[in-house]
């Protein structure tokens with residue numbers, strides 16, 4: 001199902017993912033905290049987004065127990081079933097939310113996620129945030145138990161600092177398992193991992209970086225700059241968090257659009273190609289999509305090959321604007 005030449009190994013695991021995956025926070029059904037950022041999507045559209053994403057070369061989907069309080073996991077399973085996808089033919093990543101919880105709750109959460117995702121097993125299970133009541137070691141031991149019981153195939157973390165990621169890597173190594181990924185925010189609008197040690201350490205450890213919000217919640221597509229009405233129609237928190245960056249990012253969007261013309265691509269595709277290739281093959285990205293054209297276009301970014309000059313001009317401008 002994945003396009004030849006565009007898959008990457010997740011860390012040192014045996015899991016091969018397309019360099020672009022599908023983020024499924026958009027399928028939260030307008031529930032839980034996500035309603036402040038994302039509107040609910042009809043089930044038929046969710047089903048089509050997943051089908052088109054897979055048909056276009058994406059082979060993995062990222063969800064979490066917290067997205068819509070389980071709604072996103074259920075929607076992913078529904079869409080995969082509707083598309084006639086067999087378990088094992090798609091890679092599923094989901095996450096345990098550790099806030100106010102100890103590592104003891106990991107196995108129960110995994111069981112609940114497994115049930116919501118049925119019949120698709122969890123391939124990659126991540127600790128969503130670095131805020132558990134338990135130590136990193138206890139969390140990784142609980143995750144390793146799930147690998148040993150064949151409930152999950154690989155372990156990841158998300159939003160972990162360089163130091164905590166290293167501790168997670170060490171704790172898993174003691175159990176003979178390698179840390180697959182650290183899922184963090186990364187795009188032309190947010191390059192903190194390049195200076196806070198995360199990227200450098202991930203390279204040393206052989207841990208894949210999964211870039212979330214790789215389109216800056218839509219800013220890097222240019223559509224919010226060219227359509228003020230669309231911007232104003234977005235849920236309030238998303239508007240508030242993006243308003244400040246809207247004007248500042250205009251020169252970057254202009255450059256993305258110029259390069260898109262040269263590449264016969266879209267600004268979104270250029271932004272995703274930059275994010276997943278500027279640092280070699282250590283970064284994969286999981287753009288969210290709420291419409292089929294977005295899933296198709298984002299998958300198409302895997303076939304956009306930017307020249308070094310185009311990559312560097314984007315890099316230089318994004319640094320100047322930060």
Ligand SMILES: NC(=O)c1ccc[n+]([C@@H]2O[C@H](COP(=O)([O-])OP(=O)(O)OC[C@H]3O[C@@H](n4cnc5c(N)ncnc54)[C@H](OP(=O)(O)O)[C@@H]3O)[C@@H](O)[C@H]2O)c1
Nearest residue numbers: 023024025212213214215216217218221268287288290294
């Ligand atoms: N681990 C974490 O803490 C964490 C945090 C945040 C997100 N995530 C994951 O990362 C995924 C993506 O992040 P995100 O949703 O925050 O940001 P994003 O991927 O940067 O932006 C997604 C939004 O951009 C718009 N879009 C996407 N592709 C487009 C295209 N080709 N053309 C035009 N517009 C396009 C859509 O907006 P409209 O829907 O308005 O059309 C879509 O909802 C999530 O789904 C989730 O799986 C993880």
